[in-house]
Amino acid sequence: MTISAMRPDTLCARAGEQLDRRVGGVTTPIHTASAYMRADVGGREAYRYPRYANIPTQVAPAEKIAALEGTNDGLVVSSGMAAEAVALLAVLRAGDHVVFQADLYGGTHHFLSVELPRQGIARTLVEHADAASLEDAVRDDTRAVFVETPSNPLFHVVDLAAVADMAKRRGIVSIADNTFASPINQNPLALGFDLVVHSGTKYLNGHSDLNCGAVAGDSALMEKVRERAVDYGVTLNVYDCFLLERGMKTLALRMARHNANAMALAEFLAGHDMVSRVFYPGLPGHPGHGIAARQMRGFGGMLSFELDCEPRRARAFVAGLGLVLEAVSLGGVESLICFPSETSHAKMSPGDRRARGISDTLIRFSAGIEDVEDLMEDMERGFAAARR
Ligand SMILES: Cc1ncc(COP(=O)(O)O)c(C=O)c1O
Structure with missing residues (x-):
């Protein structure tokens, strides 16, 4: 063939x-x-x-x-x-x-x-x-x-x-x-x-x-x-x-799960009262959704969201997670989470970050291939820790 x-x-x-x-x-x-x-x-x-x-x-x-x-x-x-x-x-x-x-x-x-x-x-x-x-x-x-x-x-x-x-x-x-x-x-x-x-x-x-x-x-x-x-x-x-x-060899299989998990998590987060904004091209409200729907076959396993709280509570959210690991990098089978303000964009001045829309409560999520119900339960643990 x-x-x-x-x-x-x-x-x-x-x-x-x-x-x-x-x-x-x-x-x-x-x-x-x-x-x-x-x-x-x-x-x-x-x-x-x-x-x-x-x-x-x-x-x-x-x-x-x-x-x-x-x-x-x-x-x-x-x-x-x-x-x-x-x-x-x-x-x-x-x-x-x-x-x-x-x-x-x-x-x-x-x-x-x-x-x-x-x-x-x-x-x-x-x-x-x-x-x-x-x-x-x-x-x-x-x-x-x-x-x-x-x-x-x-x-x-x-x-x-x-x-x-x-x-x-x-x-x-x-x-x-x-x-x-x-x-x-x-x-x-x-x-x-x-x-x-x-x-x-x-x-x-x-x-x-x-x-x-x-x-x-x-x-x-x-x-x-x-x-x-x-x-x-x-x-x-x-x-x-x-x-x-x-x-x-397993890229297509993994991507199907990454895509599905990220979409489900984006929808879950978009409906959550502690989340002010979700950035995921698969959501119809995302400004790039129309172009993404035309040129992508799946919307990917990455998303970001902003918490509607003080930075110390956003930290408590991440610290409260048990399954999702706080780490840089992305695209692996395990779900990872990080603050762009402390990682990829740490070298930028706070003013430049603000101008670009990268707040201190913006969180980037690399959705792994775990069961999405487990991921959502873990997020709920994080939200409970942030509320305390
Ligand atoms: C979009 C993108 N391009 C390029 C790179 C650089 O890749 P590497 O770390 O393998 O050199 C990264 C790393 O995070 C990335 O996220």
């Missing part, structure tokens, strides 16, 4: 597998060698060196992510930040300019603020990331536009097809961070984007036990991305490739 004929669950389970037919095992082996024999003395020319990412153990998760994002080339690297760095540096050089959505993961924000200027690359951040506002920031020296949707922590939704059209018209490369949605819920490349990046640490691996990243796109552009990754030495080692491939 060809990859193009497979549906997402089949792609998760099978795409990219590199079986060793001599042995007959049904999983991709971990090839530990860092040196490979020449073809004329029994080796295979293609398998040369792990940093080049051409070992079958590395090829397996790379082909799986490419298949899930509906393209012909993928690469797995050592973190989501490495994925972003090599994607951006593949298309930008000193003297170039790049346009970013302002609402971005904190690490991305730090990279564009510190690393890009060090490379002589100028950037503009756009507050309302609709296609027209992003286009207003495009200049003669602009080479790329970068967006993240849904965004962290307020779940702004960017119209991917409109931004991709704009980028094509203006002759610039479009890059989307698809971490929050996952390729099961959203495929930016199918909507016209050139490159998609992931923190594989999150949903792709899905078990909170691995730091990795991925880039996917057409092979012509991916050649340049691969060159940067090889030069900077950020390709993923085979042990982590094994874990990533294994994690991705």
Whole structure:
């Protein structure tokens, strides 16, 4: 069966597998060698060196992510930040300019603020990331536009097809961070984007036990991305490739539960008297719901909510939880909770946070795959602690 004929669950389970037919095992082996024999003395020319990412153990998760994002080339690297760095540096050089959505993961924000200027690359951040506002920031020296949707922590939704059209018209490369949605819920490349990046640490691996990243796109552009990754030495080692491939086998199954749990929790929280606002693109009242419903197949496992109380009571809410763990990161099988004001946006001044709508009682929730009734009961324990 060809990859193009497979549906997402089949792609998760099978795409990219590199079986060793001599042995007959049904999983991709971990090839530990860092040196490979020449073809004329029994080796295979293609398998040369792990940093080049051409070992079958590395090829397996790379082909799986490419298949899930509906393209012909993928690469797995050592973190989501490495994925972003090599994607951006593949298309930008000193003297170039790049346009970013302002609402971005904190690490991305730090990279564009510190690393890009060090490379002589100028950037503009756009507050309302609709296609027209992003286009207003495009200049003669602009080479790329970068967006993240849904965004962290307020779940702004960017119209991917409109931004991709704009980028094509203006002759610039479009890059989307698809971490929050996952390729099961959203495929930016199918909507016209050139490159998609992931923190594989999150949903792709899905078990909170691995730091990795991925880039996917057409092979012509991916050649340049691969060159940067090889030069900077950020390709993923085979042990982590094994874990990533294994994690991705259940991605579609997990996403279905993440989506369902987050939707049920968003509805539950929206009806709760201690909650002033819920941010989840699946709720009809969310400002990005219309676009999200058009471009996403599921609304994802992440949501935020604001408690209608003093910060010390919001703290008591989180401290009162027994099942949900207070931790940064997201996308694992276990539900995690955190305060963006203390984690992802801690470096921002309180005034800037307020201006962006990130209050001290805003809570971000990564819905795991537990039974949602257990999660709701745990939330009730938290609310009871906050009321005391
Ligand atoms: C949306 C998003 N993009 C990129 C990253 C960076 O990924 P990593 O931590 O794997 O480098 C993160 C990490 O939290 C993220 O949330």
